Amino acid sequence: MFKILKYSFYDLIRSRWSYVYFLFYLALGFVLLFLNNDLSKAVITFMNVIIVLVPLIGTIFGVMYFYNSKEFTELLLAQPLKRSSIFLGQYLGVAGSLTLSLVLGLGIPFVLYGLFRSEAIWNFSLLLVTGTFLTLIFTALSFNIALSNENKIMGFGYAVLLWLFLAVIYDGLFLLSLIIFEEYPLDSFSLATTMFNPIDLSRTLILLKLDISALLGYTGAVFKQFFGTNLGLIIAIGVLLLWAVLPIFHLVYRSRKKDF
Amino acid sequence: MIEIQGLHKKFGKNQVLSGVDLTIKGGGIFAVLGPNGSGKTTLIKSILGMVVPNKGRISVLDTDIKNSWKYREEIDYLPQIANFPGNLKVKELIRMIKDLRRKPGNEERMIDQFGLDPFLDKKLSTLSGGTKQKVNILLTFMFDGPLKILDEPTTGLDPASLICLKELILEGKQKGKTILITSHIMQFVEEMADEIVYLLEGKIYFKGSIDELKTKTGQTNFEHAIADISIHAADV
Amino acid sequence: MKYTYHIFTFIFLLIGSLLWSRTVEICKSCAVKTIKEGVAQAFDFDTLLIKKGTYKEFNIRVDKPLVLLGEDYPVIDGEDKGEIITIVSDGVTIDGLFIINVGTSYTADYAAIRVVESENFLIQNVVLEKLFFGIYLEKSNNGRVYHNKIIGDAIDEYNSGNGIQLWYSKNVTVERNIVQHVRDGIYLEFSDNITIYNNTSSNNLRYGLHFMFSNDDVYTDNVFENNGAGVAVMFSKKIKMRGNSFKKNWGTASFGMLLKEINDAEINGNTFEENTVGINIEGSNRIEYKNNNFVNNGWAIKVRGACYTNSFVNNNFLYNSFDISYNSKLNDNKFEQNYWSGYTGYDLDKNGIGDVPYRPVKLFSYIVNRTPETIVLLRSLFMDIIDFSERVSPIFTPDNLLDASPLMKPLR
Numbered sequence: 001m002f003k004i005l006k007y008s009f010y011d012l013i014r015s016r017w018s019y020v021y022f023l024f025y026l027a028l029g030f031v032l033l034f035l036n037n038d039l040s041k042a043v044i045t046f047m048n049v050i051i052v053l054v055p056l057i058g059t060i061f062g063v064m065y066f067y068n069s070k071e072f073t074e075l076l077l078a079q080p081l082k083r084s085s086i087f088l089g090q091y092l093g094v095a096g097s098l099t100l101s102l103v104l105g106l107g108i109p110f111v112l113y114g115l116f117r118s119e120a121i122w123n124f125s126l127l128l129v130t131g132t133f134l135t136l137i138f139t140a141l142s143f144n145i146a147l148s149n150e151n152k153i154m155g156f157g158y159a160v161l162l163w164l165f166l167a168v169i170y171d172g173l174f175l176l177s178l179i180i181f182e183e184y185p186l187d188s189f190s191l192a193t194t195m196f197n198p199i200d201l202s203r204t205l206i207l208l209k210l211d212i213s214a215l216l217g218y219t220g221a222v223f224k225q226f227f228g229t230n231l232g233l234i235i236a237i238g239v240l241l242l243w244a245v246l247p248i249f250h251l252v253y254r255s256r257k258k259d260f
Numbered sequence: 261m262i263e264i265q266g267l268h269k270k271f272g273k274n275q276v277l278s279g280v281d282l283t284i285k286g287g288g289i290f291a292v293l294g295p296n297g298s299g300k301t302t303l304i305k306s307i308l309g310m311v312v313p314n315k316g317r318i319s320v321l322d323t324d325i326k327n328s329w330k331y332r333e334e335i336d337y338l339p340q341i342a343n344f345p346g347n348l349k350v351k352e353l354i355r356m357i358k359d360l361r362r363k364p365g366n367e368e369r370m371i372d373q374f375g376l377d378p379f380l381d382k383k384l385s386t387l388s389g390g391t392k393q394k395v396n397i398l399l400t401f402m403f404d405g406p407l408k409i410l411d412e413p414t415t416g417l418d419p420a421s422l423i424c425l426k427e428l429i430l431e432g433k434q435k436g437k438t439i440l441i442t443s444h445i446m447q448f449v450e451e452m453a454d455e456i457v458y459l460l461e462g463k464i465y466f467k468g469s470i471d472e473l474k475t476k477t478g479q480t481n482f483e484h485a486i487a488d489i490s491i492h493a494a495d496v
Numbered sequence: 497m498k499y500t501y502h503i504f505t506f507i508f509l510l511i512g513s514l515l516w517s518r519t520v521e522i523c524k525s526c527a528v529k530t531i532k533e534g535v536a537q538a539f540d541f542d543t544l545l546i547k548k549g550t551y552k553e554f555n556i557r558v559d560k561p562l563v564l565l566g567e568d569y570p571v572i573d574g575e576d577k578g579e580i581i582t583i584v585s586d587g588v589t590i591d592g593l594f595i596i597n598v599g600t601s602y603t604a605d606y607a608a609i610r611v612v613e614s615e616n617f618l619i620q621n622v623v624l625e626k627l628f629f630g631i632y633l634e635k636s637n638n639g640r641v642y643h644n645k646i647i648g649d650a651i652d653e654y655n656s657g658n659g660i661q662l663w664y665s666k667n668v669t670v671e672r673n674i675v676q677h678v679r680d681g682i683y684l685e686f687s688d689n690i691t692i693y694n695n696t697s698s699n700n701l702r703y704g705l706h707f708m709f710s711n712d713d714v715y716t717d718n719v720f721e722n723n724g725a726g727v728a729v730m731f732s733k734k735i736k737m738r739g740n741s742f743k744k745n746w747g748t749a750s751f752g753m754l755l756k757e758i759n760d761a762e763i764n765g766n767t768f769e770e771n772t773v774g775i776n777i778e779g780s781n782r783i784e785y786k787n788n789n790f791v792n793n794g795w796a797i798k799v800r801g802a803c804y805t806n807s808f809v810n811n812n813f814l815y816n817s818f819d820i821s822y823n824s825k826l827n828d829n830k831f832e833q834n835y836w837s838g839y840t841g842y843d844l845d846k847n848g849i850g851d852v853p854y855r856p857v858k859l860f861s862y863i864v865n866r867t868p869e870t871i872v873l874l875r876s877l878f879m880d881i882i883d884f885s886e887r888v889s890p891i892f893t894p895d896n897l898l899d900a901s902p903l904m905k906p907l908r
Contacts, residue, residue, distance in 0.1 A: 007345075007356055014347040041837055044815060052877050072345040077310045078337035079360050082329050171878035175863070178870050186869040194872055203875055211874055214794025214817035216746045217772040218868045259271070259311040 004076065004089025005096070011072075012065070012097040021057060021098065025105025033113045039120040046106065047127055047206045051199055052167050054134040058098060059159040062142030065094050067152050074260050084252045087143070091251065095139040102131045126209050130202045133240045137198045138163070140247035147254050166199050174200075187220035195235075198243045205236050261286040261407060261438045262307060267316035269302055269462075276302045278462040280316070286406070289429065289439045291449045294459035295490055300442045301340065303459065304409055307440075308337055320407070333361065338400040340411040346385030350376065350395055353384060357399050365402030373424045374398065390416040397421075401428050408432060409440045414448055426452065450482040458489055465489065523547035531556050531564070531572070538562055546570045546593070554578050554599070561587035569594040569623065579606040589618040598627040600655060607632035607657070611639065619644065629657035630678065633687075637666040641673060648678035650701050658706075659697070662687040670695060677701075681723065684710040693717060703728045703754075704742075707735065715740060720752070726771065728754040734761065741767045742774070751776040752793070755783070763788060773798045774816070777806075786810055787907065795821050795861070804828045812906045813837060817874060819856040820897070823865060827894035831856065835903040843904045854902040857893040859886035 012018050028049070032042045069090065076086045106128070107115075115121055142159050149155040174193050178186055194200045207215060208227065215227040226232040267280040276299045284290055292300050305311040307318060309325050309332065317324065320331050344353055358365050371377055374394040379387060387395070393416045400408060413425060429452055432439055443449050449456070456473055458466035466473060466489060470482055479485040520542055521527075522534045531553055534544040540560045548568040554577045558564070564581075571594045574580045578599040581590065588611075595608045607629035611617050617639035623646075624630045630646040633639065641660060650656030659675035661683045662668060668687070673695045675681040681697030681704045684690060692715035697704035704720035705727040707713065714736040720727050726745040729735055735758065742752030751773035755761070758780040767789040768774035774793040777783075779802040788811045790796035796816040797808075801823055807830040813819045814837045833849070841850040860879050863870050873879050886893060 003360055007348075007360075011345045011347045040815065044837075048875060048880070051875075069345060071339075071341060074310065074339055075344065076360070078308050078332065078335070078339065079357070080329055080332035081360065168878050168881070171873055171876040175870060175873055175878065178867050178873075179863070182867040182869075186867075190869045190872045200872075200876070204872065207872070207874055210792075210815070211794065211817040213746060213770050213772050213792060214874065215871060217748060217750070217794050218871055219748045220869070223869075257312055259269075260305065 002089070004081070004086055005092045006089075008069075008090045008093025009096055011069075012093055013100070017061065017064070018097050018101055021061070022101035022105045025102060026108060029106050029109030033109050039110065039113060039115060039118045040123070042110075043120045043123045043127055044210060047123075047130070047210070050127060050131050051134065051202050051206065054102065054131050055138040055167060055199055056163050058095075058135045058138030059142040059145075059163050060156075061098060062094055062139040063146045063155050063159045065090075066143055066146035067155065077260055083255050087147075087251055087255045088248070091139060091143050091248065094143075095136050098135045098139065099132050102135065103128055106131075123209060126205065130205055133244060134198065134202055136244040137240070137247065140244060140251060143251050144247050144254065147251065147258060166197050170197050171200065185220070187218070187222040191222065191226055195239050198240060201236055201240050201243070204232070205240075208232055208236070261321065262440075263317075263319045264303075264307075265317045267303070267306060267318065268314045269299070269306065269311060270314055276462055277306070277313070277316075280459075280462070280464055282457065282464055282467070284438060284440070284457075286438050287433075287436050288454040289433055289441060289452050290455050290457060291453035292440060292442045292457045292459060293449065293486065294465075298459040299462050300459055301411060304337075304411055304440065304442065308332065308335065308409065333363075334405045334407055336400045336403050336405045336408045338396055338408070338410040338413055340415070344384040344392070344395070346383060348384055349381055350384060350387070351380045353395065354399065354402070358402075361403065363403055366404075367398055367402040370398045370401060370424075370428075374421055390418060390421070393417055394421055397425060397428070401432075404435075405437075407438045407440070411442050412444070413441065414443060414445050422448075446483045446486060458486075460490070517541040517543070519543045519545050521545045521547065522551075524549055535559075535562065541587075554580050556581045558583045558588050559585050561585055563589040563591065564593065565589075566592035566594070566621075571596060574598050574608075576600065578604075579608075579610060581609045583609070583611045583614055583617060586615045587617070588614065590620070590622060591618075592621045594623045594625075595627075596625045598624075598629070600628045602655070605629050605632065605657060607661075610634060611636040615639065618642065623647075625649075627657070627678070629661060630659040630675070631661070633660075633662045633665045633668060635664045637668065639665075639667075640669045640671070642669070643672045644674075646673065646675045646678065648676065650678050653679055653701050656701060658683040659700070661685075662690060662710075665690070669693065675700065675704075680704075680706040681720070682706070684708065684713065686710060688712050690714075691716075695719075696721075698722050700724060706730075707732045711735070714738070719743070720745070722746075725750050726752045726754065728756070729758050729761070730754070730756040731758075732761075733759050736762045737764070737766060738762070739765045741769070742771060743767075743769045745771045747772060751798075754778075755780045758783065762786075767791065768793055768796065776800065777803050779803065781805055783807075784809075788812070790814065790816055790819075792816065794818065797821070799823070799829070806830070807832070809833055810903075810907055811835070813856070814906065818858060818861045818864075821861040821865065822857050822894060822897065825892075825894050827897040829897075831897070831899040833901050833903055834899055835906040836899065837906075839902045839904075841902065848904050850902040850904055853898040853900045855887050855890065855893065855898045857897055858883045859892055862892050 032045055036042045145158045146155045194204055262284040264280055264282040267277050269277040294300050302311055306313050321334055323331050325331055354367055455469055473485050477485040477488040479488050520534050520538050522544055528534045531551055535558055543563040543565055546566045548570050550571040550573055552573045552575055554574040574597045576597050576599045580595055580598055598608050599606045608624045608627050610632040613635045615638045619631055620642040622644045625647050627648055631641055646659040656679040658680040659678040664686045667689050669691045671693045675697045676699045679701050681700045683706045685708045687710045690713040694717045696719045698721040700723045702724045704723040707729045709731050711733045716738040718740045721743040723745055726742055745752055752768040752771040753775045756778045759782055761783045763785045765787045769791045772794045774790045774796040776798045778800040781804045783806045785808045791814045793816045795818045796813050798821045809832045811834045836854050839854045841852040843850050860883055
């Protein structure tokens with residue numbers, strides 16, 4: 001597995017797209033920091049950007065890589081290698097290089113602007129952790145989509161739809177259902193609904209850091225338990241891990257039955 | 261060497277293999293032939309474990325290949341379409357495959373034979389189809405496994421390289437290896453193959469030597485003999 | 497001549513008594529063993545020097561102008577029996593005592609130190625622990641409560657008292673006190689012209705500071721942290737609030753400051769940080785908010801209606817989840833030249849003022865008011881899109897509620 005990881009990663013960090021992604025974050029980082037000149041504010045802006053953009057890039061890039069490396073995959077399949085290690089290796093290669101682009105692309109401008117001397121360092125670490133989780137999750141989801149769809153166009157379509165659904169539509173439906181059923185106690189429902197969407201979960205992590213004052217304004221006991229103690233943080237990270245691990249298991253399972 | 265029993269494979273509604281029984285004893289060159297869509301590639305990929313059969317049993321070198329991958333150490337496979345990761349250089353690809361198989365390879369001689377030296381530092385995405393095929397062949401023949409599977413090995417090769425390829429195959433045969441070939445070039449098959457496996461509609465329609473085939477069909481020309489099988493089969 | 501002699505004698509005696517005001521030492525091995533004894537034996541203007549030790553006494557009634565001075569913090573242990581020191585004379589000073597175990601009662605407000613209808617008192621360097629009420633000023637004017645430390649152990653509101661309470665008292669200075677874990681840190685009722693300066697009031701059950709029906713008071717440079725509900729200013733006029741810091745008042749009904757029926761107040765240079773609500777305003781008019789910092793609050797300002805002619809000028813609104821929340825479509829308040837970290841406009845003419853107005857009320861804050869659970873959708877892309885469209889064409893929020901001249905850089 002690690003050999004495949006090595007070669008996929010090696011292949012990717014030399015591909016144009018990794019650079020585009022890396023340069024994009026680098027540019028975004030410098031521009032925002034230049035405009036704000038305020039690390040805390042830039043971190044907050046980035047959090048809003050990250051939870052939407054990272055999933056999009058993760059899905060598109062994942063699907064693209066999977067289709068483009070079809071022949072490479074077939075070459076590997078004929079080698080004395082376990083299938084699961086081939087796909088895990090490729091997956092980790094993609095997720096790893098995306099994460100690296102993210103961490104370096106954002107890290108360099110922030111460090112240059114004096115991150116280590118600033119209080120924003122914790123928020124920034126949270127930003128990177130969230131970004132990494134989202135990359136892992138959405139790359140895994142996109143690999144699953146690509147694996148189940150031979151047709152590239154369909155695969156791309158589903159990937160973009162998945163992103164659109166989780167990033168925007170889901171919250172719209174969520175809001176609608178909260179307003180429709182507002183007479184009922186909804187705190188458990190709303191927390192549960194959050195769990196089923198990795199983007200919402202990451203958002204919750206960010207809320208815990210940035211908006212704890214507002215969150216504690218709500219009366220519900222379940223909310224208080226969730227947001228007022230470390231429970232929320234632990235559960236959110238736990239479920240995020242689950243979100244990352246389950247698609248990977250599914251990927252391994254599906255890849256075993258797949259014909260090439 | 262290879263034993264296949266009752267192999268069935270369906271892609272969606274399309275029944276590609278329906279009960280293939282095939283035994284290939286060690287040593288010699290075997291050509292898997294058949295019209296387009298007869299399941300040649302599927303059969304080969306089943307042996308390689310790339311296609312998971314619906315039914316049936318395959319064993320290679322006396323081991324059942326189901327859920328196994330170790331046996332592929334003994335197989336050198338030449339895929340039909342040679343499309344490699346474009347960002348790698350030829351040299352790196354060779355090194356990578358050697359690394360993955362954890363075996364030394366004797367690639368130097370073939371680099372000379374195919375004149376690949378000037379391409380070693382080029383990225384694979386910049387190579388022409390023929391050159392890629394040469395690299396493909398090199399990757400297959402640089403190892404010394406007892407079983408080689410070649411899917412359309414002649415695609416895109418110039419005459420000189422074709423001669424090299426033939427030499428490599430014959431050399432392998434002399435060393436007592438089992439070589440499985442699919443090809444559409446009948447002349448090539450006639451020249452190389454010791455035995456023919458003819459697939460039709462997902463079944464083995466004929467298995468035997470070229471002479472046996474000629475006798476069976478009553479044709480003197482190999483190409484006609486093959487064509488004849490197809491027609492007869494259609495009649496049935 | 498005889499008359500003059502009499503006058504001289506009187507003056508000498510007076511001066512003599514002042515000059516020769518004695519110091520009465522109190523300790524276990526002294527002639528005077530209890531404080532009560534000391535008070536009884538002392539003449540006016542004497543000093544009772546209370547030496548180190550534990551004095552199990554309560555209901556000490558100080559009825560003449562005396563100085564009760566503790567040496568190395570002697571402990572007065574009331575053993576939960578009732579009130580400990582009651583001052584009923586003008587000109588009393590209490591200094592350097594450690595008072596514990598004030599009795600708790602549901603019928604009487606026992607205090608560690610109570611001043612009743614007296615003037616010119618000074619209470620300083622006193623430490624109070626395990627108390628019911630701490631320092632209770634009752635109809636007492638012109639005094640000073642300075643540098644005391646009051647640490648309660650209040651758990652429930654109904655059986656706990658306030659740290660420093662002023663009732664019908666005027667011209668009192670409350671300075672450099674530390675009040676913790678009581679019901680209200682400092683409580684003022686019907687008390688005018690009070691100066692509250694440089695105190696720290698934290699971890700109290702209810703309010704850090706609480707005004708009721710008190711006018712013309714000033715509180716400056718105090719710190720209010722982690723109280724049940726911050727500072728409440730209710731039914732009072734002309735209060736000046738300057739340079740205070742309101743921090744970490746978290747919870748359902750929590751706020752940095754609650755203003756209810758307050759008129760003509762001045763709120764300058766305060767910092768509101770990490771509160772659920774920075775300032776909660778209800779029925780308050782003609783208030784000037786200037787040079788305040790609102791940092792990382794859930795809601796910087798929540799306006800609950802009936803608030804007119806207030807002005808918000810030159811404040812910094814930094815990283816609040818919501819800047820302003822309104823519950824009506826009417827607006828009669830002025831927002832000018834504030835810095836809003838959420839502002840995304842531009843400044844083409846480089847005059848330091850953004851070229852497009854800023855709308856501090858988000859549609860989402862309306863939705864949250866209506867269905868509180870929707871708070872979990874904060875920072876969702878979907879909400880951002882909706883907020884954006886509302887900003888472009890306001891439907892639910894007052895369309896004249898905007899800062900037409902938002903600053904590009906925060907004020908220092």
